[in-house]
Each structure stands twice: as C-alpha cells, then as structure tokens.
Amino acid sequence: MRKLIALALIWLAQAALADSGPIRMTFVGDIMLDETPGHYIKQGKDPFKSFAALLDSSDVTIGNLECMVGTAGKKEDKPYTFMANPRVIPVLKKHFSALSLANNHSADFGITAFTQMLDRFDQAGLRYFGGGRNITAAHEPILFDVKGKRIAVLGYNEFFPRSFEALDDRAGIAWSDDDYVVYDIQRARQRYQADYVIVFPHWGIEHEKLASSRQVALAHLMIDSGADAVIGGHPHVTQNIETYKGKPIFYSLGNFVFNGFEDDDSNTGWVVQLTLEGDAPIQSEVFVAKLDRQGIPQRSPH
Numbered sequence: 222m223r224k225l226i227a228l229a230l231i232w233l234a235q236a237a238l239a240d241s242g243p244i245r246m247t248f249v250g251d252i253m254l255d256e257t258p259g260h261y262i263k264q265g266k267d268p269f270k271s272f273a274a275l276l277d278s279s280d281v282t283i284g285n286l287e288c289m290v291g292t293a294g295k296k297e298d299k300p301y302t303f304m305a306n307p308r309v310i311p312v313l314k315k316h317f318s319a320l321s322l323a324n325n326h327s328a329d330f331g332i333t334a335f336t337q338m339l340d341r342f343d344q345a346g347l348r349y350f351g352g353g354r355n356i357t358a359a360h361e362p363i364l365f366d367v368k369g370k371r372i373a374v375l376g377y378n379e380f381f382p383r384s385f386e387a388l389d390d391r392a393g394i395a396w397s398d399d400d401y402v403v404y405d406i407q408r409a410r411q412r413y414q415a416d417y418v419i420v421f422p423h424w425g426i427e428h429e430k431l432a433s434s435r436q437v438a439l440a441h442l443m444i445d446s447g448a449d450a451v452i453g454g455h456p457h458v459t460q461n462i463e464t465y466k467g468k469p470i471f472y473s474l475g476n477f478v479f480n481g482f483e484d485d486d487s488n489t490g491w492v493v494q495l496t497l498e499g500d501a502p503i504q505s506e507v508f509v510a511k512l513d514r515q516g517i518p519q520r521s522p523h
Contacts, residue, residue, distance in 0.1 A: 243498040244367050247279040248421070249510075250454045250474030250490045251287040252313075252320070254305035257480035257515045262309050268478050269316045271520045272492060275508065276316045279494065280367045283374060283421060284477065285454050286313070286320040286327070286349075290338050294330025299382065302329035307341055314347045319363050323351025323376035323394045324423040324455065328385040335385075336392045351376020351421070352387065352394040359387035359395040362409045362418070370497070373415035375405050378423040379439075380455055397422060399442060406446040417449045417497055425456040425473055430486070432460050432472035440470045450503055452493060458486040469495070469505050480516025488512040 249272075258268050269276060276282045288303035290310060296302050303326050313320060328335040335352070342349055350363035362373035377397035378385070387393030395401070402420075409415045420443045425436050432440075440451045444465050451470045453460075460473035475490035482488050489511060496504040510518035 241369055243496050244281070244370060244372070245279045246281045246283065246372070246419070246495045246497065247276055248452045248471075248474065248493045248495070249276075249282075249284040249477040251324075251457070251476050251479055252284045253287040253303055253326070253476075253479045253516070254290075254309045254313075255288050255303040258478050258517065259305050259309065261515055261517060262312055263306070267312060267315075268517045269312070271518055272508070272510065273316065275492065275494070275520075281318045281365050281372065282316060284317050284320050285324055285376075285421070285423060286322060287324055287479065288326050289329050289334060290341060291330065291334050294334030294337075297329050297331065297382070299329070302326070304330055304334075310341060310345045310347055314345060317347075318365065319348035319350055319374070321351040321376035321421050321423070322349050323359075323378040323421075325378060325380045325382065325385065327352055327394050332392055339392065350374060351378070352392075354387075354392045356387040356389055356393075356395075359393060360401060360405050362405065362413060362415070364413060364415070370416040371414060372417045372419065372497070373409035373413055374419050374421055375402075375409065376421045376423070377402060380423060397424065397439065399439070402439070402443060403446045406443060406448050410447050418447055419450045419452065419495075420448045422451065422453045423455045424453055425460065427456050428458055428487070429456055430458055430460060432463075436472055437463075440472070441465055444468045444470070450495060457482065459489060459491050467502055469503055471505075476512060476516075477510055477518055478516055479512065480514075482512070482516075490518060
C-alpha cells in the first residue's frame with residue numbers, strides 16, 4: 222500500500238510539473254489552399270508534412286487562412302480570388318489549434334459563402350478567430366487554457382476590401398480600427414482574465430521588407446494596451462523584427478503555403494515558436510520555410 226501511495230505521489234508531482242512547464246506556441250504565415258496546393262491535397266498529400274513534427278508538438282499552433290473554403294459563391298471584383306475545397310478542413314484541423322480569418326481573401330466569394338464556411342468549420346470543430354457571424358463575434362478573442370495559464374489571441378485585417386468587415390447584422394472579419402483594438406486587448410485581460418494576449422494582424426504593404434510607419438505605430442499601440450506579442454502577415458515577404466518594451470514584434474512571417482511567386486523573398490517564410498513561462502520574457506525561435514514550385518513549404522536547415 223505504501224508503495225502504491227508513493228507511486229501515486231510521484232505521478233501527481235510529475236503531472237503538476239508538466240502542467241506548470243513552458244508553453245510553446247507556433248505561428249505560421251499565409252496559408253492559401255486553392256490552385257496548386259489544393260491539387261496537392263486532392264492527391265492525398267499533406268502540404269504541412271515538412272513542419273508536422275514542429276506544429277504537432279506545440280501546445281498551440283496558429284496560422285492565417287488566406288482563402289475561402291467552400292464550393293460556391295459569387296466571385297468578388299478583385300484581382301485575385303481564392304476558394305479551397307472543403308477537403309482541406311481535416312488537414313488543417315490535424316495541424317492547427319485555430320486559424321485567423323482576418324485577411325483580404327476570407328470573403329472572396331461573398332458574405333453568404335463566408336457564412337457557409339463558418340458553418341463547415343463549426344461542424345468540423347475547426348476553431349477560428351478574427352471573423353464571425355457579426356462584429357461582436359469577429360472581435361472575440363480565441364482562448365486557450367494551457368498548463369494553468371489562459372492565452373487570448375486576437376486577429377485583425379486592415380487591407381482592403383473593407384466590404385469584408387463584419388457589422389452588427391452581417392458576418393465578416395475584424396477590422397483593425399484603433400479604438401476596437403485597444404478595447405479588445407483590454408477586454409481580453411479584464412473580462413477573460415488572460416495571462417497572455419497575443420495579436421495576429423494582417424497588415425502592411427505587399428513585397429516591402431520593412432514595416433510601414435502605420436504597422437509600427439499600431440504594433441506599439443497594441444503592446445501599450447496590454448498585448449504580450451504581435452505577430453503579423455500579409456506582405457508575402459518576411460519583415461523586420463522588433464522588441465518594444467521587452468515584447469516581441471514580428472511584422473510579417475511571409476508566406477507559408479502559397480503558389481504563384483517567382484522571387485526568393487516571396488518563397489521564404491518564417492515559422493515562429495514562442496515560449497511562454499511564468500513572468501519571464503517571452504522567448505522566440507525562428508524556423509525558415511522555403512516554398513517549392515508548388516507553393517509547399519520545405520524546412521530549411523538555416
């Protein structure tokens with residue numbers, strides 16, 4: 222009996238230690254699963270295979286879904302529109318804790334199709350943020366309770382068309398108006414009692430390697446309002462990294478799964494893993510993804 226009690230105490234101690242250990246969050250950039258990447262999945266292949274071990278071993282994994290998922294809709298009048306087949310949903314669910322919908326392609330085939338996409342995600346149990354059935358839902362943080370800590374992640378877009386924005390009576394995405402951003406971050410702290418708040422914005426100027434003055438000002442506002450880290454995307458290239466008031470800012474992770482680019486900068490993305498532990502400063506590690514001709518990321522040794 223004493224031996225059993227001793228073993229039980231050891232097991233409880235180990236469980237407590239595991240529950241209080243470091244939290245690893247992994248973020249990737251733009252994921253576009255139409256066109257060549259979509260055909261890749263149709264063939265039964267996994268576009269995330271090269272990074273699967275890293276993604277699947279993380280406590281939380283976040284990406285930006287840069288396309289609609291569906292089968293029908295009215296194409297928007299814009300240069301590029303992307304719609305992935307619903308067969309991509311199980312692949313996404315396998316590797317990602319949640320996906321941001323706050324970008325300029327989530328409603329490429331209209332708000333009705335966007336709402337149908339939300340229905341599909343809800344039915345499949347694929348979590349998402351930065352978009353919803355109305356403006357309140359779109360601005361809700363997604364919450365993760367991990368190892369005794371609560372993490373809130375917020376997503377915003379500020380690249381046109383603004384017609385994708387959620388309203389009181391319309392589904393859509395979260396727009397990054399400064400007042401909303403400040404309110405949402407503070408609400409995540411106060412109402413949801415988040416220990417960490419991380420913001421995942423879709424912003425900046427395409428193919429620019431340095432963050433714009435607007436990105437810098439907004440990132441600083443986010444941290445001044447209570448965010449612990451800011452990790453951005455949209456420009457299709459990686460951008461500069463900054464530490465502001467001890468908090469990390471990655472202005473753009475670049476592409477992760479995306480075909481159609483010829484230059485090396487657009488075919489190089491970053492996968493960022495944050496380590497959150499107690500009151501210690503957030504640590505980060507960058508892994509390089511090199512996209513092949515099909516737009517599929519391959520893990521680079523450098």
